[in-house]
Amino acid sequence: MSLRSGLYDLGYRKEAVYWFYSAQYRGRQFGVLLDQAKMGSIGSPGFELLHAQNAFFQLVGTYINGYAFSDTDELVKVVERVQKEGRLIPDLEAAYPGVTFKGKSEWESANTDLANGMNQLISMLKEKKDDIKRQRVEGGVEEKFSKLTSKELPSR
Secondary structure, X not given: OOOOOHHHHOOOHHHHHHHHHHHHHHHHHHHHHEOHHHOOOOOOHHHHHHHHHHHHHHHHHHHXXXXXXXXXXXXXXXXXXXXXXXXXXXXXXXXXXXXXXXXXXXXXXXXXXXXXXHHHHHHHHHHOHHHHHHHHHHHOHHHHHOOOOOOOOOOO
């Protein structure tokens, strides 16, 4: 497996897109709810987790987005699903012991802002569909990614 994504490399690209965007949302959620004034520095769990997720998205994003943006209608569905699911906030304090988060009274409004911020991406994907396609063709991205197929994950 490469640094891209196990699902992506195994041909489950649509599933990889969903999980990438879901992880990206959760990473951003972690970042907005993290008390960055108390996160510490190198070696501290909050600092390391925040920077690890940023590095992951930079490394993997080129491949996942290269594929995902070849079908903006499908990408809109994924982003809308992630947005809806992201409105539920997991117990981050239990999931990340040793990390200091903002007070729970701030969580709902910060997460609502994060979820609502995805509306801009959704609108852009819908309104700029032709521009996205043109830029992908001009940049050679469409040629590289549009011929990739995706397998369906086997059901349990």
